[in-house]
Amino acid sequence: MKELVWLVPLFPLIGFLIIGLFKNNFSKKLAGTIASGAILASFTVSLGIFIELLSGAEKTFTYTLFDWITSGDFSVAIAFLVDPLSSIMLLIITGVGFLIHLYSIGYMHDDEGYAKFFSYLNLFVFFMLLLVLGNNYLLMFAGWEGVGLASYLLIGFWFKNQSYNDAAKKAFIVNRIGDLGFVLGIILIFITFGSINYADVFGSAMSHPSNEPVIVLITLLLFVGAMGKSAQIPLYTWLPDAMAGPTPVSALIHAATMVTAGVYMIARSNVLYSLSPTTLTIVAIVGAVTAVFAATIGILQNDIKKVLAYSTVSQLGYMFLAMGVGAFTGGIFHLATHAFFKALLFLGAGSVIHAMGGEQDIRKMGGLKKYLPITYMTFLIGTIAISGIPPFSGFFSKDEILAHAFAANPLLWILGIAGSIMTAFYMFRLFYLTFSGTFRGTEHQKHHLHESPSTMTIPLIVLAVLAALAGFIGVPEVLGGSHLLEHFLDPVFEDSKLILFTNHLSHSTEYMLMGTAVGILILVILFARNKYFTNNEIPKSDEDKKSVFANLVYNKYYVDEIYDAIIVKPLDFLSGVFFKFFELKGIDSIVNSTGKLVIGLSDTFRRLQTGHVGFYIFMMVISIVAILFFNLI
């Protein structure tokens, strides 16, 4: 089965081409089925690969298609690498991808750009598979920017609305900033190791000493790329705006797959990262701070998708925190569980929006329990999973991260706990405001409230089951389980285990940590319950006065406005100044003035022709004298 790995990306590519090129001459139904069929096909192949990997002894397998770029000693081929890490990512991408394709058949039903939407989704899955399957950094980068392009197309899908286009452009450009760091990192890898294939790079990296400046620089540059793509602190502003795209897009791209590319990249280059502890601490700090920062913003947001977007940013912060403290498996585990429950939450929100006829403001919802029972049930499971209540998946993955964080540095654990408290609070706030209490929407909306069709609810149910049970693939020894995921991913991370020393906690401290975490969470949920369920408080509307702090948080700490003022405005001003003064008055005038200079000089010499014969003879004599004089001395 492994030899067929090239089929996995091929199916979505064919899907994209078929639908893309002939979209206007077949029915909506056909387009939807082709697209989802393609993803299903690649899901089955990746499932086969996964099973073969589980049983077979041979853990890594590369399949080379053809030679891509060769120039001097730099040569890179289009080649796919199958190993436990990439096969897990394959499963997540194609699995969640297929469910979302199924979901969007129903969700996008009455949209005129239906076929175009599915072609873009398939294009996205193709690039994401390329990113995950590549056996060298350049192919990963090709997938990296490809998903950036696909997200640009999908965010700006309803391109009539200029603010959606701005959001799409913003996403692309902020990603591009990160990608520049990523490219420079790749080039530095090539310069230091002479090749950019994972095998050669990690093989020769083992001999390098720890904290070597060049390796630290490489990892930092790659992390800049990860920050851009996975929306970490400085470069996260594009993700909340990316909610302008249709909800399945937000589910697939901005929750499950694309944003996790940065985490995958760090996991893939774990050898390099474990060779530079300084970068790891930076990653941990950025992760933790992002987790807390985004969670605080999430608390006061009133748009259902914005809340989920900020929660994604904060959950990604957790994954980077895991990577930072060396818990690579923990990071991947949380990535997997997060993919399930966040996709579930987004699709749930999608079905709510679908029912409410496009309304996204939770202050105008409420009491949807009666009208959308399946969505209510699945959304509840998702909310419990994300807040980390045992035995749901969120608990296991988040607990593992917090345990490793505590082992690395208790302060990180405190930040982690603060983040998860806020996560629990805003998730249940969202849940109660949408589903419990009385309906606050308009009569027209109330009349139209109906449960989503089966194509939308089946994926919800499947995802709910996954969100609930996914935790059991990584039950830690402490709780009597053998961490299946860790054993499965061992061959990928074994080198970094030799280099990186992570101290282990005694069982007692782990129990204590779990206990405190779960205890605090339950308190917070009860607090949220009575705040929004019992005396069902409604968040204030925009006009009435809010406390300064609340105002600050509600307006997302004005980060967008700050970036605009620091970067965008000065750049435009600079380009204006350059063009008006520097170019027209500066360089252009220099060139033109040389022209005028020549004309001016010729004007002065013109005056020599006085017309007086006497004057000419006089000049002749003078010049003869001068010539003779200079020749004779």
Next chain:
Amino acid sequence: MTQYAFYFLAFVSILCALMVVFSKNPIHSVLYLVLTFFSIAGQYLLLNAQFLAVVHIVVYSGAIMVLFLFVLMLLNLNTEAEPQKSTWLKFAAVISGGLLLITFVASLKGSENMALVQKNPEIGLTANLGKILFNEFALPFEISSILLLSAMVGAVMLSQKEKEAKQ
């Protein structure tokens, strides 16, 4: 003996040349110029270039000076009132002329002062001159004839009365 003749003739020619330049009346300057030509002809004789001396007198004094006189008389230019250049200009002219003279003289200081020894004195005779003229210099000879022809045509054309321009 020839030295004295040379110095005498040299003195005469320089004096007359100065008079040509600084005499008020153009007629006087023409006559002084004729005198300089005669002194130069004398020099030729001293240098055994008899044929040349004769030709010189005939061509220069005879033809060109007569032409000058003729033009002067034709345009009755012998009026005293000739506009003068500004003194400053004259002064500058004299200075530059002097400068020119000094540079010529300066160029001489390098060469040793060898006496002018006539290798074969009879080259000045007409026979030898004729031989050289028609052997080596045949082509320039022909071209100078064309030159003279064109000068004549030019002179005639230029000084024609513009009859047709008048109507």
Next chain:
Amino acid sequence: MNALQSVPLNHYILLSAMLFAIGVIGVLVRRNAIIIFMCIELMLNAVNLLMVAFSAHHGDGSGQVFVFFIMAVAAAEVAVGLAILIMIHRNSKTTDIDFLNKLKF
């Protein structure tokens, strides 16, 4: 006449240089075109004198032959020059060269 010439060559050069300089001064100082022509003739003769002196010194006749050509040119020059002068005089009643400055910027 073929006695030993004891006049040193430099004197001839000096003489012709002085004549030439006087000719130049004449051309620069005077405003009357005729006088300028005459001074040019003077300069030409200075050169002729030197040519003859050197041809005698070198005993090679080509110097003297060259004087012929100079004379021919001088004659042609005077002829055409005076013709132009007459025409100018007929049009502008003057031969003062400062008046003739139409060919200017």
Next chain:
Amino acid sequence: MITSALLFFPLLAGIALFFVKGEQVKKLALSAALIEFFISLVAYFQFDKAIANAQFAMSTPWVKSLGINFSIGMDGISFLLVLLTTFLLPLIILSANRNTYKNPSSLYALMLLMQFGLIGVFTAQDAFVFYIFWEIALLPIYFIALLWGGAEKVRITFKFFIYTLAGSLLMLTALIYLYFQTPAPHTFDLQTLYTLHLSQGQQNWIFWPFFIAFAIKMPVFPFHSWLADTYTDAPMPGTMLLSGIMSKMGVYGAIRLLLPIAPLGVQNWGTTAIVLAVIGVLYTSLLAMYQKDYKRLVAYSSAAHVGLIAAGVFAMNHQGLSGAVIQMVAHGISAFGLFFVIDILFLRTGTRQINELGGLRLVAPNFATAALIILLSSIALPLTSGFIGEFLLLAGIYQYSGMLAAFGGLTTILGAVYMLRSYQSAFLGDHTTVSSNFSDLVKEEKLIIVPLILVIFFIGIYPKPLMEIAEPSVKQLISIIELSVK
């Protein structure tokens, strides 16, 4: 033999076209360009990818007394550029066929003469012949811009002509100096010039005339002020020729003459050259952000791309050079594509002001997607032609200095900013009055766009056949440089 066929066929065709009157001049010009392209394909299949030095060479004595012989031949790098020229010409002619110009026969003739000049430059193996064709190539484009140009065409074309001429005169002085450095029976032959081994002082000195001449042509930062006006004011076929192929003459000149002859000079002055190029890249990108006229915006963007190529060349390493070579081809194609898109916009709406357009994607979806693909290839998106060159160039510059590569890399971001901004205000959003009756691509336009997009993806995904051609001569060039630099 093939090189002389490639070279002289456009000349003959061009001259013949002068005398053709009426409409069929368009078909004749197209068929001439296609024949030329066919010859170059034949040359491609006979091209031996292993040999480094010039193939299909032909050399006949031209000016025997001065030892100048008319020697032409194609090594890897020049053959790639010849392929670019012969590939782009038919497309340019096809795009020119769509709008009517007054006395078209002389326009098409001039375009073919331009091809003659360009192929001459790329195939010259003798410095003197190189210089001659360098000037010849300048003449047709001058007349094209002068006779069919825009508003103030006289002033702009005059400035362009004099500016480039001044540069090439500098180069001539340097060439003559080199001519006299060659052993006794002096020659302009490139191979002998390569083996001159001038002293460090000489090379330092000779670097500057060459650099200024090529910097004006490329253009590089301080010498770029002629570019925007000329590109905007020239008629569309003229701009396509200028930005698609002619801007490569400067880079090719640097690779063919400057690097092998004065490697120590380049090494000594390299930092200033690259810093200038990178400043130019950022500077022109910022200028492009400000532009309101789409054509001027693309002109500045093409200056930015060529600036980066220049920086890659002066970094003097294998990746930089092969990146520069493949990026020249890629930029030629994407620049032609962008200008063709603008031509279509201008043909239908009569305006090139970005804010007057809007919502074209609603009325012309195919055109919008095609424009997006071309636009993405110009901002170096992976799997499109622009990415290969851009990456190798950045790798080359990085090996020279990390900071410069970082600054150079900024152009990809700025490029994305102004390209997407212009794409958004022209194609997305709701349609304005101008673009309401905008019709989608017609058959002739598809005939140009489809091969263009296929080539963009072909070079992006499988650049091997093109890079293979240039590989041996780039390797040889690097060995020449290493030989004298070590």
